[in-house]
Amino acid sequence: MTASPPPTAAHTTLNGHLQDKAKAPDALRHVILDIARAGRSIRHAIQTSEGGLSGGSNQFGEKQLKIDVIADQLMEQYLRESGHVACFCSEEHDDIVEIDPKAPYSVVFDPLDGSSLVDANFAIGSIFGIYPGSEIIGRAPHEQVAAGYVLYGPRTIFVYSTGSGVHAFLLNDEGEFVLLQEHMGVADTAKNYSPGNLSAIHDNPGYKKALDHWLDGMTLRYSGCMVADIHHVLAKGQGVFTNVGGSKYPEGKLRLVFECGPFAYLVEQAGGASSDGKASLLQKKIMTPDQRTPIIVGSKKEVEDVVQLLHS
């Protein structure tokens, strides 16, 4: 009779994946795990906020903070406690916040992207990027050593890359992120389109041409949350997401540092492309924390076609 194999863990955890597959340096692994823990707490806050998610009063008449402020505070707390973070740049702060200039990494994040959708119970998310050292200004997104996001939808999903593929994890009932999909890929051609700042078609003729091209046979998938909309591209393995300029937002609505930079890193890691209409977003220099940029990201050929239409 042959002996039965020794018991093994049924799932690959995020920690195990960072250690054994990504071979992330210990400090980087800890920062990513701390962000995942912050995501778990943010999810809990979303689900348990008594007074409504956009700020209000609880049953005792006490004023509650808006959920995006709570998310920001949670993220800050975990980053401060990590001991590996020099500074951070958050959508909820005007300036970069210093923690410990001698620490090895700087973190950029949008604590709760799509927060205007929370009352409608749409999916929302947190975005992050990690740079080496204590400077963010003057760098470009290709210098990130990791990026990722947490998507709070019907399921809570954590997606990250440290430069060797893009991997997704599911938050299970025990509060553990377990491997869901390894090496997410983006095909060269797209069937789905996700057009942000669409009212710009009225004063951006190239964007109107892109829309006409999409209407001719492609399928619309747009929720209004960048995290959910780009996760759709990664999960389905194809698609294009845009947010380009018009008169209201000449550079588009989205920010380079903590929204477009991390997603450019992730989608290019998955084999897709990113552009600001001229060059890859990975090469775009960060000048200020609140810098906006046009973004066209997703399937390579579609990104090329849209960039061409925008210039036509």
Ligand code: AHM
């Ligand atoms: P937020 O960071 O204030 O939530 O805004 C960013 C969001 C993105 O998630 C989304 O792609 C975009 O705003 C939606 O804008 P619009 O409603 O103009 O399509």
Ligand code: MG
């Ligand atoms: Mg945002």
